[in-house]
Amino acid sequence: MRRLIASGAVLAATLLTAGPAAAQSGQAMSGEDAIEYRRAVFEVIAGNFKPMGAMVEGKIDYDAERFARNAERVAALSRMALEGFEGGPHAGEDTEALDAIWDQWEKFQQGMQQLQERAQALASAAEGGELSQVRGPFVEVADTCKGCHDNFREE
Ligand code: ASC
Numbered sequence: 446m447r448r449l450i451a452s453g454a455v456l457a458a459t460l461l462t463a464g465p466a467a468a469q470s471g472q473a474m475s476g477e478d479a480i481e482y483r484r485a486v487f488e489v490i491a492g493n494f495k496p497m498g499a500m501v502e503g504k505i506d507y508d509a510e511r512f513a514r515n516a517e518r519v520a521a522l523s524r525m526a527l528e529g530f531e532g533g534p535h536a537g538e539d540t541e542a543l544d545a546i547w548d549q550w551e552k553f554q555q556g557m558q559q560l561q562e563r564a565q566a567l568a569s570a571a572e573g574g575e576l577s578q579v580r581g582p583f584v585e586v587a588d589t590c591k592g593c594h595d596n597f598r599e600e
Pocket of ligand 1: 495591
């Protein structure tokens with residue numbers, strides 16, 4: 446009985462501190478947590494994507510294994526990004542996210558979906574190990590990045 450009361454108190458405290466954003470969507474992070482989370486995801490995406498770009502552009506030597514490994518990471522991370530936007534706009538200074546994301550949520554979600562699909566296609570193409578096979582899929586992913594930045598990110 447004592448244990449039941451204790452767990453009830455913990456549950457009540459959790460619900461109280463989770464705040465209105467979480468209450469609305471069920472699981473959304475709130476405020477600075479959401480901003481920090483999504484920035485971290487995009488930071489690691491960029492850290493993996495940039496060397497791939499340098500290989501495609503011939504600025505560094507093509508390393509098929511590294512390219513495929515990074516492509517796998519980008520594909521996995523692309524599936525983690527949307528969560529950081531749910532329940533927003535979030536209060537916080539350290540963000541370039543435009544309110545257009547939440548005003549046009551359907552369109553934003555479709556962009557994120559396209560990123561996931563194209564990043565997966567790139568990872569699959571990279572398994573073949575041929576630079577000629579990854580160029581096209583790489584450009585498609587980069588175009589998707591740019592499309593969302595143009596529409597949904599501050600200049
Ligand atoms: C990158 C990077 C981006 C995208 C974008 C593609 O390497 O950091 O944000 O590619 O520039 O157009």
